[in-house]
Amino acid sequence: MSQQEYQIVQSPAGFAPRGPSVLYDPALPILHFPGGVAAVTRRNQRLRRAQILATIRRLLVENGFEAVTVRRIAEASGHAVQTIYNLVGPRDEAIVQAISEYTRYVGRTASPRADDSHAVIEIIDRWLQSVEASPEFCRQVSQIFFSRSRAIFYDFRDRELKGMHKLLQQQQRSGAIRPEINVRDLAEQLVLLASGLCVEWSDRPFPLEQLRRRLYSGYSHLLASALTPNSQIREVLHRHEANV
Amino acid sequence: MSQQEYQIVQSPAGFAPRGPSVLYDPALPILHFPGGVAAVTRRNQRLRRAQILATIRRLLVENGFEAVTVRRIAEASGHAVQTIYNLVGPRDEAIVQAISEYTRYVGRTASPRADDSHAVIEIIDRWLQSVEASPEFCRQVSQIFFSRSRAIFYDFRDRELKGMHKLLQQQQRSGAIRPEINVRDLAEQLVLLASGLCVEWSDRPFPLEQLRRRLYSGYSHLLASALTPNSQIREVLHRHEANV
Numbered sequence: 001m002s003q004q005e006y007q008i009v010q011s012p013a014g015f016a017p018r019g020p021s022v023l024y025d026p027a028l029p030i031l032h033f034p035g036g037v038a039a040v041t042r043r044n045q046r047l048r049r050a051q052i053l054a055t056i057r058r059l060l061v062e063n064g065f066e067a068v069t070v071r072r073i074a075e076a077s078g079h080a081v082q083t084i085y086n087l088v089g090p091r092d093e094a095i096v097q098a099i100s101e102y103t104r105y106v107g108r109t110a111s112p113r114a115d116d117s118h119a120v121i122e123i124i125d126r127w128l129q130s131v132e133a134s135p136e137f138c139r140q141v142s143q144i145f146f147s148r149s150r151a152i153f154y155d156f157r158d159r160e161l162k163g164m165h166k167l168l169q170q171q172q173r174s175g176a177i178r179p180e181i182n183v184r185d186l187a188e189q190l191v192l193l194a195s196g197l198c199v200e201w202s203d204r205p206f207p208l209e210q211l212r213r214r215l216y217s218g219y220s221h222l223l224a225s226a227l228t229p230n231s232q233i234r235e236v237l238h239r240h241e242a243n244v
Numbered sequence: 245m246s247q248q249e250y251q252i253v254q255s256p257a258g259f260a261p262r263g264p265s266v267l268y269d270p271a272l273p274i275l276h277f278p279g280g281v282a283a284v285t286r287r288n289q290r291l292r293r294a295q296i297l298a299t300i301r302r303l304l305v306e307n308g309f310e311a312v313t314v315r316r317i318a319e320a321s322g323h324a325v326q327t328i329y330n331l332v333g334p335r336d337e338a339i340v341q342a343i344s345e346y347t348r349y350v351g352r353t354a355s356p357r358a359d360d361s362h363a364v365i366e367i368i369d370r371w372l373q374s375v376e377a378s379p380e381f382c383r384q385v386s387q388i389f390f391s392r393s394r395a396i397f398y399d400f401r402d403r404e405l406k407g408m409h410k411l412l413q414q415q416q417r418s419g420a421i422r423p424e425i426n427v428r429d430l431a432e433q434l435v436l437l438a439s440g441l442c443v444e445w446s447d448r449p450f451p452l453e454q455l456r457r458r459l460y461s462g463y464s465h466l467l468a469s470a471l472t473p474n475s476q477i478r479e480v481l482h483r484h485e486a487n488v
Contacts (some may be wrong), residue, residue: 146390146394150390150447154448182461185458185461185462185465187464188458189437189461189465189466192437192440192441192444192462193433193436193440194435195440196436196437196439196440197436203394204398205459214429214432216427217429217433218429218433218436221390221429221430221433221465221466221469221470222466224468224469225304225465225468225469226465230346
């Protein structure tokens with residue numbers, strides 16, 4: 001298999017390289033820890049799971065969320081319906097996993113270390129790059145919020161929230177965020193703002209540059225008082241907010 | 245007419261009294277500037293308009309937004325369909341006006357002067373009191389966001405945004421907010437956070453106390469770096485965030 005066919009996330013010691021060379025394509029399977037020592041069976045299972053989740057993302061982009069059914073996933077991925085249930089669970093759960101896997105992948109390409117004080121900015125940046133690379137993916141995910149199946153969107157957002165909370169905890173431990181800040185609340189506000197802006201962008205389209213500016217401005221205002229005075233994020237945020 | 249039958253907003257010189265004695269009831273007509281010198285015709289028109297808007301809010305609370313039609317408004321208010329069109333416009337526009345009038349009323353009971361540095365806090369506080377007094381009104385308004393007619397929600401939110409922007413501009417002029425802060429962006433973030441929390445509360449119910457705490461926390465984080473060091477809002481926000 002080549003790197004064109006897969007998006008590869010390596011073990012914590014060797015994240016995907018930084019820089020604009022990283023391509024974001026939700027339709028590609030994401031291979032976790034290819035250098036691991038897992039047994040062949042487990043490795044095959046992981047490959048099939050990655051293919052199924054990529055198929056779900058491709059169907060989502062091509063036909064919208066309503067068209068994603070277990071039968072369609074089976075047809076498009078070439079795996080049996082039972083295999084799909086075994087590896088990714090029922091439909092709604094499978095969609096949550098497919099979306100979460102991709103945004104986790106995008107986040108992981110952002111920064112080699114979660115306690116790096118640039119991590120929050122890098123993550124926004126990478127995430128915006130991925131939206132530019134496939135606006136339709138972000139649009140379709142956001143539009144789930146308006147459907148009767150919006151539990152999928154909430155599940156996804158709750159996972160994002162957990163990730164952001166963990167990241168901010170590490171930032172707090174490393175001294176970039178003041179000790180008295182409630183990082184659980186702050187994580188919720190950052191995620192609520194980002195998802196709120198995306199949902200609005202998906203529903204009342206405006207240029208991506210505006211999404212970028214509004215996101216930076218919101219993150220800047222939310223983080224400004226939480227960051228310690230010498231935190232490097234502070235100036236990066238201000239620069240982004242002013243320039244874009 | 246008695247005060248039981250109307251909620252009265254007085255001219256800028258004499259806002260409704262502060263304190264828990266103010267009752268919030270979306271089903272009551274709101275009478276603007278009852279002490280004005282408008283001609284009798286104009287005054288009657290205002291009364292009819294206030295009755296129609298109150299009827300819309302009552303229908304919204306009692307039967308939900310889908311049940312609000314011009315025919316139902318006519319039946320319930322005792323006014324002709326044509327009168328309704330003349331005074332409040334077509335259905336969607338009429339609903340926007342009914343909702344906006346009420347939240348503007350609630351905001352106006354908050355503070356006698358918009359450049360008072362407590363105004364932002366007082367407004368959240370009054371608005372939360374109004375949600376406590378009629379949770380169903382807030383729930384029904386928020387649920388419009390998930391309907392095909394969510395342009396109503398957007399219109400309403402855009403009006404809230406304008407009001408918040410104006411308020412923050414006055415706060416900035418009076419020196420409570422730093423001169424370098426982009427108050428347009430800040431207003432958007434405050435409104436997006438508040439409406440996002442309400443929409444979530446309406447869809448995945450949690451206790452009102454939690455809504456209050458999360459709202460204070462978000463406003464506190466967003467405003468903390470925008471406020472000038474000696475602004476009184478700062479300590480009020482921290483107190484609320486810690487106590488509730």
